[in-house]
Amino acid sequence: MNVNLVKIVLQPFAALALCAGLSACAFDPPADPASPLASRIDSLVAEKRDYPRWQDFPAAPVNVPDAATVRTAVTGLEASQGVLNTEVAAIDWELGDAEQFVTTIRQRLAADNVEIPTADTPAQIEALAASLRARAKAPPPVDRPLR
Structure with missing residues (x-):
């Protein structure tokens, strides 16, 4: 029984060691010296060997609220949601006929007698189009100082 226990414990470690050994070969394979691209490949690998650098990672966030502040905000939001649900439930949603x-x-609309102004002559139509074009022009650019 102890032998089975040892096998159960050691087999995952052996598999892990085998995977680690194989991954070392897979992630740093040597370039074929007979290849015409060997020198270019070696130079590209050498350029990127130290990447990623710590300075390339984004900075840690600042002014992050702690768990108690977030918990208080969530509790307040849930309470206001409960109040809102109570108010909505009290509304009589009957629209009638x-x-x-x-x-x-x-x-009411018929009593107002609103007439839409229309342009009757071609000159009035052109004047309306010209005024609309003038209104549609973009404003002049804002002068901004160079940085």
């Missing part, structure tokens, strides 16, 4: 509402709106 939709046809009567539409009829009332149509009567």
Whole structure:
């Protein structure tokens, strides 16, 4: 029974050591010296050998709220959500008769007699188009100092 226990414990370590050994070969293979690109490959590998550098990583965040502050904000948000849900549940969402509402709106619109101004002559149409083009022009650029 102890032999089985030793096998169970040692087999994963042996597999891990084998994988580590193989990965070392896979991640640093030697370039074939007979290849016409061997010198170029070696130079590119040498340039990137020290990458990534610590200065290339983003800086650690600052002014991060601690867990208690986040917990307080979440608790307040959940409480306000509960209050809002109670208020929404108390609203009477009955709209009444939709046809009567539409009829009332149509009567109010008909009573206003709003006329849309239209351009009748080609000269008026051209003047309207010119005024719209003038309004559509972009404003002049803002002068910004060079940095």
